[in-house]
Amino acid sequence: MLASSSVLANDADSFIWWQWISRNSDEIWNATVEHLQLTLLTVAIGVVLAAILSAIAIRFRFTATPILWASGLVYTVPSIALFGFLVPRLGLGYKTALVALVGYTLVILVRNMIAGIDGVPATVKEAATAMGLTPWRRFWSVELPLALPTIMAGIRIATVGTVGLVTISALVGEGGYGALINNGLSRQNFSTPIVVGAFLSIVMALVLDLLLWATQRALTPWERAGRAGRGSRRERAHRSTPASAPAPATPVGSAA
Amino acid sequence: MSNIDGTAVVPAIRLEHVTKSYPGSDTPAVAALDLDVPSGELVALVGPSGCGKTTILKMVNRLIAPSSGRILIDGVDAATLPEHQLRRGIGYVIQQVGLFPHRSIRDNIATVPHLLGWDKQRTKARVEELCDLVGLDPSLLRRYPSALSGGQQQRVGVARALAADPPVLLMDEPYSAVDPIVRGRLQDDLIDLQHRLHKTIVLVTHDIDEAIKLADRVAIFNVGGILEQYAPPDELLRAPASEFVERFLGRDRALKRLSRLTVADLADAELQPASLNGHGPSLGAGVSLRDALDALLGSESGHLGVLDDEGNVRGVITVDVIGEHLR
Numbered sequence: 096m097l098a099s100s101s102v103l104a105n106d107a108d109s110f111i112w113w114q115w116i117s118r119n120s121d122e123i124w125n126a127t128v129e130h131l132q133l134t135l136l137t138v139a140i141g142v143v144l145a146a147i148l149s150a151i152a153i154r155f156r157f158t159a160t161p162i163l164w165a166s167g168l169v170y171t172v173p174s175i176a177l178f179g180f181l182v183p184r185l186g187l188g189y190k191t192a193l194v195a196l197v198g199y200t201l202v203i204l205v206r207n208m209i210a211g212i213d214g215v216p217a218t219v220k221e222a223a224t225a226m227g228l229t230p231w232r233r234f235w236s237v238e239l240p241l242a243l244p245t246i247m248a249g250i251r252i253a254t255v256g257t258v259g260l261v262t263i264s265a266l267v268g269e270g271g272y273g274a275l276i277n278n279g280l281s282r283q284n285f286s287t288p289i290v291v292g293a294f295l296s297i298v299m300a301l302v303l304d305l306l307l308w309a310t311q312r313a314l315t316p317w318e319r320a321g322r323a324g325r326g327s328r329r330e331r332a333h334r335s336t337p338a339s340a341p342a343p344a345t346p347v348g349s350a351a
Numbered sequence: 352m353s354n355i356d357g358t359a360v361v362p363a364i365r366l367e368h369v370t371k372s373y374p375g376s377d378t379p380a381v382a383a384l385d386l387d388v389p390s391g392e393l394v395a396l397v398g399p400s401g402c403g404k405t406t407i408l409k410m411v412n413r414l415i416a417p418s419s420g421r422i423l424i425d426g427v428d429a430a431t432l433p434e435h436q437l438r439r440g441i442g443y444v445i446q447q448v449g450l451f452p453h454r455s456i457r458d459n460i461a462t463v464p465h466l467l468g469w470d471k472q473r474t475k476a477r478v479e480e481l482c483d484l485v486g487l488d489p490s491l492l493r494r495y496p497s498a499l500s501g502g503q504q505q506r507v508g509v510a511r512a513l514a515a516d517p518p519v520l521l522m523d524e525p526y527s528a529v530d531p532i533v534r535g536r537l538q539d540d541l542i543d544l545q546h547r548l549h550k551t552i553v554l555v556t557h558d559i560d561e562a563i564k565l566a567d568r569v570a571i572f573n574v575g576g577i578l579e580q581y582a583p584p585d586e587l588l589r590a591p592a593s594e595f596v597e598r599f600l601g602r603d604r605a606l607k608r609l610s611r612l613t614v615a616d617l618a619d620a621e622l623q624p625a626s627l628n629g630h631g632p633s634l635g636a637g638v639s640l641r642d643a644l645d646a647l648l649g650s651e652s653g654h655l656g657v658l659d660d661e662g663n664v665r666g667v668i669t670v671d672v673i674g675e676h677l678r
Contacts, residue, residue, distance in 0.1 A: 222449030225412060226462050226511075227439030240453045317453045317495045 112287040123275065123291060130261050130271030130299060137193060137257050141200030142250065148201070149208035159209065166201035174199070174263050182267060192264035199260055200253040207249025211242030244318065247311040251304055258300040262292070272296045361426045363519060363551035364388035364411060369420035371406055371576070380406050381576030383420070388568075390518075391549040393541075395562035398572035398579075398599070404555045407576065408521050411553065412441045424519065439463055442512030442520040442550075446528050448504045450496040456507055457492040463515040481510040484547070486540055502533040509541075513550075522554040526561065538565055559600060563588070563607055571596050584611060605677060609641040612676075614657045614668060616640070621676055622657055622666025633658050634668065644673055 105113055116123065148166070152159035169177075177195045185191045215238045223233045265273025275292035279285045312319070366386040372379035381403040388394045396404040409415040411422060413434050422429045429437055450459050457478055458465075464474045482489045485506045496504060505525060512520055526534040542565060545552065556562055562569045563584040570581040573595055580592040588608045591597040600607070615636040633656030634643055647655055647670050656664045 216449075218445065218447040218449040219451060221414070222443070222445065223451070225414060225438055225441075225443035225445075227435045227437075227466055228462075229435045232466075237451060237453075315453070317497070 107285060107287075110286055111290055115287045116291060119288075123295070126272050126275050126292070127295065127299070129274075130258070130296065133189075133192065133196070133261050133264065133271055134254065134257050134299070134303070137196040137261075138200060138250065138254050140193070141197045141204055141253060141257075144197065145201055145204035145208055148205050149212070152205070152209055153212055163202070163206060163209075166198075166205050169198040170202040174260060178264075178267050187267050191267045192261075196257055196260055196264065200257060203253050203256070204249050207245050207252075208242070211245030211249075212238055214245055215241045240315075244311065244315055247307065247314075251307045251311075254303050254307060255300045258296055258303065262296055272299075361390070362387040363390040363392075363425060364553065365421075365423040365426075366407070366410075367421045367423065369407070369410060369417045369422060371403070371410065371415065372418050378575050379418070381410075381417075384576060384578060386570060386578065386581065388551060388553060390551050392567040393545055393552040393554060393565055395566035395569045396553065396555045396572065397557065397559055397562045397569060399574060400557070401574045402572035403574075403576035404572055405523055407572075408523055408553060408555050411519070411521055412438050412443060439466055439515065440517050440519070442517045444505075444508045444512045444520070444522040444525045446524040446526075448496075448508040450504055450507060450511070452496050455493055455495060456487075456499070459496065459507060460492075460510045460514050462511060463517075467515055469515075477514060478510075481513060484513070484544065485510045501529050502537065505529060505537060506540075509544075513548075518551060520550050520552045522552065524556055525554070527556070527558070534561075541565060560607070560610075563611065571599055606641055606644075608677060609644060609673070610639055612640040614638050614640065614643055615659075617657070617668070617672065617676055619665055621672055622668060623654070623672065625656065625664045625666050632656065633664060636660050640673055640676070643668060644670065647673075 105111075107115070148162050152162045172180075174195060177198070178191060181191045181194055185194065219237065219241070220233065223237045224230075228237070261271045262273040262276060265271065265277045272292035272295055275288040275295075279287065279289035279292070364387070366384050369381060369384045369386075370379055371381040384407065386407075396407060398404050406415055410417050411424070411429070413429060424437075424441075450456075451462070454462075460478050460481060461474050464477060469477070478492065479489060481487075482492070487503065487506045487510060491499060491503065491507075496507070499507065505528075508525070526537050529537065538561065544550075554562075554565060566584060568581065569584050569587055571579045571587070573579050579599075580587060580596045582592075585608060587596070588600060588604045591600055591604070597604075613636065614634055617640075632650070634646065635658050638646075643655070647653060647668065653669055654667050655669075657666055657668050659665050
C-alpha cells in the first residue's frame with residue numbers, strides 16, 4: 096500500500112481531501128449561508144448607523160472629528176481583544192459578533208460618506224440653489240447621487256473586510272467559514288476544512304465586491320460618459336451667421 | 352412670477368438703499384446702493400476686484416441676503432417670497448457653469464420646468480426650442496456634461512437659465528473661463544438672443560470691453576460698492592464722470608466708441624460722393640467703424656466704398672468722415 100503522503104493518494108492527510116468535501120457538503124452549505132447572512136446584516140446595520148453618524152457630523156461640523164476619532168478607535172482594537180471585552184457582557188454568539196463586526200465597518204463608512212458629500216463641487220451646489228431647489232431636494236437629487244461613488248467605495252471595502260472578520264467570529268461560537276477553519280485547526284493537521292473555509296471566504300468576498308461594483312456602475316451612468324466627438328462645427332450649422340461683416344483677423348494663439 | 356403688467360415706468364429690478372456688510376469688516380461690501388434696471392435692457396456691472404459687483408448680483412436672487420435695504424423685482428419686494436420660489440423666476444448663469452454632472456444635457460436644461468411641474472410634452476418642446484435659440488446641436492441632448500466642450504457647456508448653462516422663460520437673467524462673469532474666440536462668439540450670440548427675447552439681463556464682468564460691447568447701460572463700481580457712474584456705454588465713453596471711470600475705461604475711449612458703431616450708422620449725407628471711389632474696395636453695411644478705421648489706415652488711397660444692405664455703393668468713407676461723426 097502506498098504511503099499516505101504520496102501524491103496519488105487522496106485522504107485525510109492530503110492538502111484537500113475531496114471525499115471529505117462531498118461527504119460534508121451540507122455543513123459547507125450551512126457555513127456559507129451563515130457567513131453570508133452575518134456579512135450582509137453587519138453591512139446593512141453599519142450603513143444605517145454610519146448614515147446617522149455622518150448626518151450628525153455634517154450638520155454639526157464640530158462633531159465630525161470626535162465621531163471619526165471614536166470609530167477609528169474601535170477599528171484599532173484587535174478583534175480578539177474586542178471579542179474578549181464583549182463576551183462577558185453579551186455572551187457568546189450572534190449579538191457579540193454583530194456588535195464587533197458593525198463597529199469595524201463604521202470608520203470606513205463614516206469617513207467615505209462624509210468625504211462623498213464634501214466632494215460635491217461647490218459650483219454645482221450653488222447652481223442647484225440658484226435654480227430654486229429647496230435644500231431637501233438639493234440633497235436628494237444632487238448631492239447624494241454625486242456622493243454615491245465615494246460612498247459605494249466605502250461599502251465595498253467594508254463588505255470585503257467584514258467577510259474576512261466573520262471568519263474570526265467563529266471564536267465566539269458563530270459559524271460561517273470560521274467554523275470550518277476551526278474544525279480543521281482543532282483536529283491537528285486536518286487541512287481540508289481550513290483550505291475550504293479560507294478559499295470560500297475569498298470567493299465570497301470577490302463575488303460580493305463584484306456585485307457591488309456592478310451596482311455602482313448601474314447607478315452612476317454619467318461616470319462612463321467620455322469626451323467622444325464634440326461636433327462643434329455641427330452645433331453652428333443651423334444658425335445663420337451674424338450681421339457683422341468680415342472682421343480683421345482674430346489674433347491666433349492669443350493667451351486665454 | 353408674473354411678467355411686467357403694462358406700466359412702462361416700473362423698472363424690472365430696483366435696488367433701494369441696499370447695503371451689505373460682513374461682520375468683522377469695517378467697510379461694507381456694498382454701501383446704500385440705489386440702482387434701477389429698466390425692463391428689457393442688458394445692464395453690465397463692472398469694476399475691479401472687491402467692488403462688490405458679484406455681491407450685488409447675488410442679492411437679487413437672494414443667494415446673499417442684504418444687510419439692509421430692499422430689492423424689488425417688477426415692483427414686488429423680493430424678501431416677501433420664499434427663496435426657492437423667487438429663484439425659479441430668475442435665470443442664473445455662472446462662470447464655471449455648474450451643470451449637474453449626473454444628469455443628461457436635456458435633464459439639465461429641463462431643471463426648472465421640472466420643478467415647476469410642466470408636463471413632458473411642453474418641456475420637450477421647450478428644450479428643443481432652446482437648443483435652437485442658444486445654438487446647441489440637439490444631438491448633444493442625451494449626452495452628459497463631461498462630454499461637452501467649455502463653450503458648449505456655457506450654451507447649455509444659458510439654455511438652462513432661460514428654460515422656464517424667466518423675465519430676469521443674472522450672469523456672473525459667464526464668459527471669463529472660455530478662450531477669446533469662443534468668448535466672442537458667445538457674446539455675439541447673447542446680443543442676438545437679446546434682440547429676440549428682450550429679457551432683463553444683469554451681467555457682471557471685470558472686462559470693460561465686454562461691458563461696452565454687450566450692454567445697454569453700464570454701471571461702474573469702485574471698491575466698497577461705490578457706484579461711480581451708471582450710463583449707456585456711449586455716454587460713459589464720451590463723458591466719464593470721474594478720474595476713476597476714466598482710468599477704468601482705458602486710454603482708447605474714442606476707439607471703443609467706434610466699436611459700437613457700424614458703417615450703417617453713418618447717414619448718406621455724411622459720406623463722400625461715390626464717384627470718388629470708382630470701382631475700388633468696399634465695406635459691407637455691418638462692418639464696425641473701428642474695423643473701418645483700421646481698413647482705411649491700411650488702404651492705399653484712404654478711400655473705401657460703403658455698401659448698403661443690397662450691396663449697392665452708398666458713398667465713400669474716409670478717416671475724416673469717421674472723425675466728424677464722432678464729433
